[in-house]
Amino acid sequence: MGTAFPTGMSASALPGARWRKSRRSNPDGSCVEIAVLENGDVAVRNSRFPDGPVLVYTPAEVEAFLLGVKDGEFDHLLR
Template sequence: MNHTYNGMSTHELPALTWQKSRRSNPSGNCVEMAQLPGGAGVAIRNSRDPDGPALIYTTDEIVAFILGARDGDFDHLIT
């Protein structure tokens, strides 16, 4: 796989298995995440624009985000 970068087209990525949250709703208001090959990180895309750009994060960045969300660090954004 070539160098990955934030905002790259999903067409430039290898075939990935995208996953939505079980909390996603039928209106498509969700993001999808996929693990990059070889532990290179995680790609995130807008589920309403699956052919659009992807944000690329390292595994450490995703771990920090998920653990922070689990701890309630971002709860103020949804109230």
């Protein structure tokens, strides 16, 4: 594993990050964007504030979350 990236750092501190957002993002720009970092961690930011703070998660944390989404554990948030 490479360098550790702390949660809360500015997205501008990740100049090589390749940010992506869902095709389902709304046209107002209210989106969450993600970037896989050089050490394998995943950074998350608000697209409305591209230079704002990022949250950084390990691959295991992202996997646990995505599996929960796929299992419907967060469906109550859509109601």
